[in-house]
Amino acid sequence: MKVAISADGKNMESRVDTRFGRCGFFLIVDLDLDEFNVISNNSSANLSGGAGIQTAQSVIDSGVDSVITGHCGPKAFRALNAVDIKVFSCSDGTVKEAVENFKLHKLVQLQGSDVAGHWA
Amino acid sequence: MKIAIASGKGGTGKTTVAVNLALVLASKELLTSYCDCDVEAPNGHIFLKPDIEYRHTVSIPAPKVNMDLCDGCRACSDICRFSAIVVLKGEVLTYPELCHGCGGCRMVCSPNAIEEVDRAIGTVIVGNTNQLLYVAGRLNIGEASAVPLIRKVKSELPENGFSIIDAPPGTSCPVIETMRGVDYVLLVTEPTPFGLNDLRLAVETVRKLDLPFSVIINRSDIGNDDVEMYCGVEGIEVIARIPYSREIAEAYSRGDMLINHIPNQIELYSVLSDRLLEHVSSRVAV
Numbered sequence: 001m002k003v004a005i006s007a008d009g010k011n012m013e014s015r016v017d018t019r020f021g022r023c024g025f026f027l028i029v030d031l032d033l034d035e036f037n038v039i040s041n042n043s044s045a046n047l048s049g050g051a052g053i054q055t056a057q058s059v060i061d062s063g064v065d066s067v068i069t070g071h072c073g074p075k076a077f078r079a080l081n082a083v084d085i086k087v088f089s090c091s092d093g094t095v096k097e098a099v100e101n102f103k104l105h106k107l108v109q110l111q112g113s114d115v116a117g118h119w120a
Numbered sequence: 121m122k123i124a125i126a127s128g129k130g131g132t133g134k135t136t137v138a139v140n141l142a143l144v145l146a147s148k149e150l151l152t153s154y155c156d157c158d159v160e161a162p163n164g165h166i167f168l169k170p171d172i173e174y175r176h177t178v179s180i181p182a183p184k185v186n187m188d189l190c191d192g193c194r195a196c197s198d199i200c201r202f203s204a205i206v207v208l209k210g211e212v213l214t215y216p217e218l219c220h221g222c223g224g225c226r227m228v229c230s231p232n233a234i235e236e237v238d239r240a241i242g243t244v245i246v247g248n249t250n251q252l253l254y255v256a257g258r259l260n261i262g263e264a265s266a267v268p269l270i271r272k273v274k275s276e277l278p279e280n281g282f283s284i285i286d287a288p289p290g291t292s293c294p295v296i297e298t299m300r301g302v303d304y305v306l307l308v309t310e311p312t313p314f315g316l317n318d319l320r321l322a323v324e325t326v327r328k329l330d331l332p333f334s335v336i337i338n339r340s341d342i343g344n345d346d347v348e349m350y351c352g353v354e355g356i357e358v359i360a361r362i363p364y365s366r367e368i369a370e371a372y373s374r375g376d377m378l379i380n381h382i383p384n385q386i387e388l389y390s391v392l393s394d395r396l397l398e399h400v401s402s403r404v405a406v
Contacts, residue, residue: 040152049264050218051205057197060208075215083209 001032003093003102004059005068007039010038018070021045021052027095028062031103040065052076056073068098089114121398122283126326128318130289132308133338133362134158136372138353139167140379141306141396142284144389146251152282156256157273157298159242159266159290166375170247170254178244179271180221181236185212189233196234198226220265223271241267246276253278265293274298291325292320299326304400305333306359311343316350323356332399334359336392359399360392 004107006023007014017023022045029036039062052072056079059067066086080087088107090098101107125138139154146152156164183196183205192210197203204219205212215237226234242259257273259266266288274297277283287298298304303324309319319335326333335351343349353360364369371381378385 047203052217053206053213053215053218057208075218079206079208079213082211082213096164114308 001066002064003029003031003066003068004062005090005098005104006030006041006067007095010101011119014092015048016068016090016095016098018091020067020072020076021055023055026031026059026062029095029099031099033070035039050075057060057079059078066102068102068107070113071115072110072113073115077110077113093119121281121304122277123304123306123396123400124283124285124299124302125294125306125308126285126287126299126322127289127308127310128291128320128322129223129224129315129365132310133336133352134308135163135167135286135290136368136378137163137306137336137338137362138284138286139383140377141388141393142252142381143168143377144386144393145282145284148265148393151278152251153253153255153277153281153283153326154321155273155277155283155285156254156283157271157294159257159259159269159294161287162256162258164256165254167377168252168254169375170245170249172245175243175245178242179238179240180219181223181226182216182221182239183214183225184234184237185214186233187212189231191231191233193229193230195230197249198225199228201301215220217264221268241265244276245270265288267297267374270294270297291321295325296329299329299331302331304396304397305331306336307333308336308338309347310339311337311345311347313344313346315343316347318402319347319350323354330406334399336360336362338362339364360388362388396397 006017006020007025007027008017010025026039027036038086052075054073056076060083066089068088070091071087072087087110090107098117125134127134142152142154143228156162192207197206201368202218203213203224212313241263245256247254257269259269288294309315334357341363367382371378379389
């Protein structure tokens with residue numbers, strides 16, 4: 001099982017970035033193999049609009065089952081939901097702590113977007 | 121002859137200048153139109169009180185995907201700059217509210233899985249007062265882009281006579297679309313730091329579009345002299361200065377036309393329109 005965590009850096013000690021579409025990096029953590037790789041979110045984060053959708057696209061392409069982030073807007077949530085990716089909310093802490101809490105089922109799963117979109 | 125009234129900063133007096141200037145031109149027996157391109161917050165009708173002749177809905181094409189034909193190649197999502205269409209694990213999602221209606225996704229779809237369906241974005245309104253033609257647009261709430269609607273609104277304007285085009289504030293796409301193809305631009309500003317900052321941006325924009333322009337300083341006796349100095353240094357003509365007056369503010373807040381209620385405003389707009397006519401007629405002769 002693989003999970004994507006929005007982060008402000010490239011390692012397990014980085015902080016969880018509470019922004020989904022405009023975060024700096026995603027750590028793609030493979031829970032079975034206990035290893036991770038990093039994808040940069042630069043190209044999406046700098047879009048004037050549609051950042052959440054483009055970010056969802058790259059997260060989906062990375063083959064994860066779940067996403068851990070702070071907040072998720074309506075457009076990104078719709079994209080993730082369309083391919084059955086679960087979104088878990090985490091407001092603070094390091095990526096490592098987030099993964100541990102996720103394993104212990106301590107993170108809350110979002111049932112819909114929890115912040116408003118920027119346009120509509 | 122199309123003249124855009126723009127500003128950069130909001131609330132400087134674009135609409136006040138536009139409606140009064142239009143009415144003065146009309147009173148000189150010139151065929152005149154007033155065109156409200158501030159389609160996100162149109163307000164010219166409050167002053168002109170036109171009789172509406174007709175309204176029609178403006179639509180843009182939005183993609184509709186036939187999943188039986190889609191091969192998941194992603195060409196559509198690659199070409200879309202606005203993320204209005206994405207392909208996710210063979211699933212295609214569209215975000216119509218982000219679609220600018222360019223038709224690019226349909227063109228690049230090799231299995232022809234995409235057709236275009238009309239999506240309403242706003243209304244064009246055409247009417248008249250006793251003296252002039254009134255054309256305006258109203259963007260539907262929640263729409264991201266005013267540009268296609270502004271294009272339609274401008275297409276309603278007659279080729280002959282004078283069209284005074286009330287632009288949206290700012291210097292972004294709706295303003296560019298409003299200014300595109302006009303013969304002259306009047307930039308309305310106020311002598312404040314905000315007014316100057318946004319005037320600079322507006323001047324840069326107009327220069328990039330290579331349009332002749334001049335500046336109107338509204339509430340010219342408040343604030344400081346920085347706008348005057350900027351115009352002097354840049355060699356920009358200040359075509360009119362409108363001093364602040366409580367009388368103007370009161371007439372405005374009642375929705376009254378200044379030139380119908382305040383004697384010195386008739387003189388002011390008459391001089392402005394004469395100067396403007398000199399400018400644009402010499403341009404046309406060239």
